Amino acid sequence: MNKEIVKYIKAHEDEMLSVWMEEMKKNSDERSINILSNQVFYNTSKEFIDLVVSNILDTDEKFNEKINSFAENIVALGWPLTFITIGLRKLKEIIYGKMTSEREYTVEQINKLMVDLDLWMNPINDQMIETYSATWERTVSLQKIALQELSAPLIPVFEKISIMPLIGTIDTDRARLIMENLLNGVVKHRSEVVLIDITGVPVVDTMVAHHIIQAGEAVRLVGAKCMIVGIRPEIAQTIVNLGIDLNQITTTSTLRKGIEQALEITNRRIVKLEG
Incomplete structure (x- = not known):
């Protein structure tokens, strides 16, 4: 990934988190957000941003551990898959918008920036969707077994x-x-x-x-x-x-x-x- 993007994200992580949280509140299911305290929403949002950024810094094994943990938290909170897909799209828009507004880019540089962001975000999006789906299926399966055990006891x-x-x-x-x-x-x-x-x-x-x-x-x-x-x-x-x-x-x-x-x-x- 472009070193310039990495450097920019590290320098503006808190600012991007704040903007991203506001965007998610506007675009996410209000029922999912409103049932949580502000602190829980903040912690979950920060975990999401940290997870995305860690893809740059961590090994594949460590990143997989983090993504599995995050997926379990999201499923436990009852948040839909769209939280992840919309979240990644909004984060990419925020990074692109802020970077292009703070300095002059040529058409060639803008195209390269967009390609670099896609090359970074798309694999994360695919892996998050796959992990979320697997976690959700496992959770539903365990819940079904638990309900069956409790549904007809003698x-x-x-x-x-x-x-x-x-x-x-x-x-x-x-x-x-x-x-x-x-x-x-x-x-x-x-x-x-x-x-x-x-x-x-x-x-x-x-x-x-x-x-x-x-x-x-x-x-x-x-x-x-x-x-x-x-x-x-x-x-x-x-x-x-x-x-x-x-x-x-x-x-x-x-x-x-x-x-x-x-x-x-x-x-x-x-x-x-x-x-």
């Missing part, structure tokens, strides 16, 4: 009694996960009664009911009894209107009633202590 609450609380929409993929966790959990915890709590399921349609019935049948086949608890009035009405048969599965309106019945099935009950 929780042993008493000896021989387990509960599976369901929250949110149930689609085909999640229904498969529910079935797997349910059967594995019944065997692992030696459950005799399993309560599927649908209090947090907003909509129970034919497909959801079908998945729940299948889960109940599967539990019965491995030697346990299945109960569906948390049947709200609107869900009960929907089930009746859809003509869904739940005769083979015990249902209750609340989790408390379900636990009381589960205790009775396992020859236990809750008693109030005297005194």
Whole structure:
């Protein structure tokens, strides 16, 4: 890269950072910027400028480490890929504008300056996009795994009694996960009664009911009894209107009633202590 550009950037880094931050506030998604404190935005912006400049000074290995760290920070902040692409373009415009305004350039020198800036910035742009995309995909994948692990847990609450609380929409993929966790959990915890709590399921349609019935049948086949608890009035009405048969599965309106019945099935009950 042109030594003149390197020298200029080092001498005007703070000034360019200030101008660049103002430009980014104008051109970036306001929601992404406004949720951050001024200090966080400043630190992230400075890290970005330092990263771009370090491409001149650092070894490839060290630069790759910095770019990976920066990409992880950007993804963690929830900033879009456009923050990087717009940021690099704005930085190039700032450098070009300031350099050409402070001294007279010939047409040949201006063309060389533009070529040098492109030769410097374009590889950085490509590498940042690639690193950001890989980081984003990895983060989404890890989040998906974490959500799956939390989305259908089978929780042993008493000896021989387990509960599976369901929250949110149930689609085909999640229904498969529910079935797997349910059967594995019944065997692992030696459950005799399993309560599927649908209090947090907003909509129970034919497909959801079908998945729940299948889960109940599967539990019965491995030697346990299945109960569906948390049947709200609107869900009960929907089930009746859809003509869904739940005769083979015990249902209750609340989790408390379900636990009381589960205790009775396992020859236990809750008693109030005297005194």
